[in-house]
Amino acid sequence: MDLIANLALGFEHAFSPTNLLYCFIGVFLGTFVGVLPGIGALATISMLLPLTFHVPPTTALVMLAGIYYGAAYGGSTASILLNLPGTPSAAVACLDGYPMSKQGRAGVALLMTTVASFFGATIGIIILTLFSPVLAEVGLAFGPADYFAMMVLGLVAAATLTQGSPIKGIAMVLVGLCIGMVGTDVQTGQQRFTFGIPELSDGFSLVAMAMGLFGVAEVIASVHRIRDQRAADRPKITFLSMLPTRDDVRRSWFPMLRGSGIGSIFGALPGTGPTIASFMSYAVEKRVSREPSRFGKGAIEGVTAPESANNAAAQTGFIPTLTLGIPGDAVMALMLGAMIIAGVQPGPRLVVEHPEIFWGLVASFWIGNVLLVILNIPLVGIWVKMLQIPYRILYPAILLFICIGVFSVNNNTFDILMVMMFGIFGYVLMLLRFEPAPMVLGFILGPLMEEHLRRAMLLSRGDPAVFVQRPISATLLALTALLLIWAMISLLRSNGAKQRGAAAVANEAA
Amino acid sequence: MKRARDYGDIVGGLLLIGAGAWFGIYALEYPVGQLRRMGPGFFPAVLGALVALFGVLVLIPALFRGAELPKIEWRPFFMVCAALLGFALAVERVGLVPATFVLVILASIGRRGFSLLPTLVLAAALAVIAVVIFSKGLGIPIYAFRWNF
Numbered sequence: 001m002d003l004i005a006n007l008a009l010g011f012e013h014a015f016s017p018t019n020l021l022y023c024f025i026g027v028f029l030g031t032f033v034g035v036l037p038g039i040g041a042l043a044t045i046s047m048l049l050p051l052t053f054h055v056p057p058t059t060a061l062v063m064l065a066g067i068y069y070g071a072a073y074g075g076s077t078a079s080i081l082l083n084l085p086g087t088p089s090a091a092v093a094c095l096d097g098y099p100m101s102k103q104g105r106a107g108v109a110l111l112m113t114t115v116a117s118f119f120g121a122t123i124g125i126i127i128l129t130l131f132s133p134v135l136a137e138v139g140l141a142f143g144p145a146d147y148f149a150m151m152v153l154g155l156v157a158a159a160t161l162t163q164g165s166p167i168k169g170i171a172m173v174l175v176g177l178c179i180g181m182v183g184t185d186v187q188t189g190q191q192r193f194t195f196g197i198p199e200l201s202d203g204f205s206l207v208a209m210a211m212g213l214f215g216v217a218e219v220i221a222s223v224h225r226i227r228d229q230r231a232a233d234r235p236k237i238t239f240l241s242m243l244p245t246r247d248d249v250r251r252s253w254f255p256m257l258r259g260s261g262i263g264s265i266f267g268a269l270p271g272t273g274p275t276i277a278s279f280m281s282y283a284v285e286k287r288v289s290r291e292p293s294r295f296g297k298g299a300i301e302g303v304t305a306p307e308s309a310n311n312a313a314a315q316t317g318f319i320p321t322l323t324l325g326i327p328g329d330a331v332m333a334l335m336l337g338a339m340i341i342a343g344v345q346p347g348p349r350l351v352v353e354h355p356e357i358f359w360g361l362v363a364s365f366w367i368g369n370v371l372l373v374i375l376n377i378p379l380v381g382i383w384v385k386m387l388q389i390p391y392r393i394l395y396p397a398i399l400l401f402i403c404i405g406v407f408s409v410n411n412n413t414f415d416i417l418m419v420m421m422f423g424i425f426g427y428v429l430m431l432l433r434f435e436p437a438p439m440v441l442g443f444i445l446g447p448l449m450e451e452h453l454r455r456a457m458l459l460s461r462g463d464p465a466v467f468v469q470r471p472i473s474a475t476l477l478a479l480t481a482l483l484l485i486w487a488m489i490s491l492l493r494s495n496g497a498k499q500r501g502a503a504a505v506a507n508e509a510a
Numbered sequence: 511m512k513r514a515r516d517y518g519d520i521v522g523g524l525l526l527i528g529a530g531a532w533f534g535i536y537a538l539e540y541p542v543g544q545l546r547r548m549g550p551g552f553f554p555a556v557l558g559a560l561v562a563l564f565g566v567l568v569l570i571p572a573l574f575r576g577a578e579l580p581k582i583e584w585r586p587f588f589m590v591c592a593a594l595l596g597f598a599l600a601v602e603r604v605g606l607v608p609a610t611f612v613l614v615i616l617a618s619i620g621r622r623g624f625s626l627l628p629t630l631v632l633a634a635a636l637a638v639i640a641v642v643i644f645s646k647g648l649g650i651p652i653y654a655f656r657w658n659f
Contacts, residue, residue, distance in 0.1 A: 050650075171526055171564035178533050178557050185550040190540055192550055193533075216590060223586035223621050393632055396617040399590065400610060400636055403597045408650045416598035420591055427587060431580040432522040450553045462546030 003129070010359030014367055019062050019360070022055070026063035027368045030070020031375055034077075035383045037084045038222045038391065039398050041071035043215040045334050046207045047405030057342030058357050062364040064338055065318070068331050069121060069365070072274055072314040073372045076113045076307055077383050080106055084226065089274035089310045092282045096295060096302030103298050107241030108248060112300060113307045114376040116256050120308030121369045123260035124267060124315030129362055131268075132351065136323040138472075139348030144455035145466050149473035150326060151449045153480045154270030158329075158438045160487035161266075161276045167491070169438050172429075176442020177449070179204060186451060199414045206337060208415050209443065210330055211402045212422020213429075213436040219395050220427050226391040242380070244300075252304040255285050259305035263312030270320040270328040271441060274313040281309035315365060322346055322358060326445070330437065333444040516577035523569025527562045534558020589620030605655040606645065610637040 013019060033044045045064050052060035075090030080097035093113065100109040142150070155177075159169030182193040183203030194200040244252075259281040266277035285305045286295045295302050318335075320326045325347035327333040339346050344354055351358045376383070406415045429436050460466035468474045534555050543549030593616035600609035614633035618624055644650045 165568075167564060167567050168522070171561065171568060174557055174561045174564060175526070175529070178530075178554065178561060181537075181554045181557065185540075188541075188550050190550040192540060192554065193536070216594070220583060220586045220590050223590075224583060392618065392621055392623075395621075396593075396614040396632060397636055399593055399617050400597075400613055400640060403594065403601075403609075403613065404606075404640060404644055404650075404652070407601060408644070408652065411651065413598040413602055416594060416601075420594040420598075423594070424587075424591065431582060432518050432525075433580075434522060453553065454548045457545055457548060462544065464545070 006359045010363030013356050013360030014363035022059050022063040023364050026066020027070035027371050030067040031074040034071030034074025034086050037078050037086050040087045041068045046210045050409045057344050058360045066368045069314045072311045073117045080109045089278050092278045092306045096299050099298035108244045111242040116304035116307040117311040119256045120260045120311035124312035125365050127264045132323050136348045136351040139324045144452040146472040148452040149476035151445045153476045156480045158271035158441045162435050166487040172439040173442040176439035177446040180443040180446025208418040209422050212419045213426035215402045216423025217426030248300045251301050255301040255305035256308040259308035260312040263309030264316045267313030267316030268319045270326050273329045274310040277313035278306035278310040281306045330440040516572035519572030523565045526565025530558045530561025586620040593617035605653040607637045607654050
């Protein structure tokens, strides 16, 4: 059977000593930055991107991917122990993880999140293995109009499924698209919005943007927010304290299955990823639970279900990136960038033309996840200790590595100044409560979207009806419309509820 | 501190309107073309208009509701920016090690309870790590010390 032969090829590549070593480095670093609040997978991958120029593409991707899903494992540790998420996708783990820790059940929570992570990731990888080749075949039939529609769906999903207001989300996507326009127009060679600055003729650098928005802005906001732990608050994690009760296991396995399903769907949809998946999964668990009042007070399924969702999404997020060449979020865009730098064009042909890269990567996910279980269960004590590194030591180090990382890309101090500008911009967005993630996605997809739109209109001789005549694009746009209608209804409903609430308060006061 | 209007979103909406209008109008300087053969100005002009439109949508509801003002961390904000600027200015002129000291000291002043001696120890340690990992280990062409004015 093809699948088995392909996987065998993949494992053959993944088990080479170099790839194994880089896989280990990736998941180790990933867990490390995932555990530490104030630095995440995105900043780490941007810092290490220039270092991957020197290794073969499969090896580079294996390591970068390991950072990404390794961070998804580590993120919940700080949520559980400190009530401070290590990564955005682990924010939801604070809700029930921290109460568990206060009840003296931190060990159980840590063990069960690792189990849930492994469970979710496994399901995610199975779906990735089974569906990517199919989707790649569908992808071969995609025309420019279909690509454009797919990107519209991804951007609208990213904008409307955020925590904040969907209107602000869409505004951020549009701002990102605008920023993506800066640089040389591919079709005419026209310089747009460069103001004669030669460094801008290739557009803004994604690495500088990501490090500014997610690295520097985060540091500014965290300098006084993250308090140093005193040794007395340190919980003791012994192996005995990690043993879950039979009740914990009974309550967890079905929510983990549901969480993995939700995570797989949101991961595979471009524009949405682990963070949205984990929040959705928590909301679903609370709704289907027979005792919703337990949530927020240390319910084990409130930790395990979102954790499965988050890790499943981290794996299935590779589906649109690898098979269609459409990155679902900023991390995937960096991954795509790494592939293009290495001379590999992602897209429907990748699976056929470079099976060793595609299947090698998939096989490395299996290996990486097993490594992560080993890193996270017996070595949990190390990660707990890491959390005691004072932030006053950590944040100058983060800033230094950001500077060196971005400087080494082009040996150019202009890029460091760009990081500073985006840091300021990101901090302003944070103060005004705008989400930077949809903007980054808009920035990445902007030039691609414009190119496909222009090509589609050229092919249809200026007839916009092409978007509804082609079945793939019509379906995708219909889904987009549904999503917008749903967002509008829920916006109106929540406003209505607020007004009614205010009226009730006013009545009582009267 | 709760204010009568949502000043955060009012500012955000106004910024979006301004930026979108400027972007869209500036884009019209480039050839726009027609639907069939779009010029480089077409897509950005449409985007600018849409940004301004969503700015209005953010602004209007904010005029009719109250919200808390965000708290700005001025000290970390200025010192982190100064640290990055200092590193950028120093690294090409005097090299990685002095630039690391500049960055670590400026960044550390950004936090309340700054004291010099531990900061210098941290800077020295980070400088050693940076030189060992980046210039020696990974072979990135970046001088530890230099004099280049």
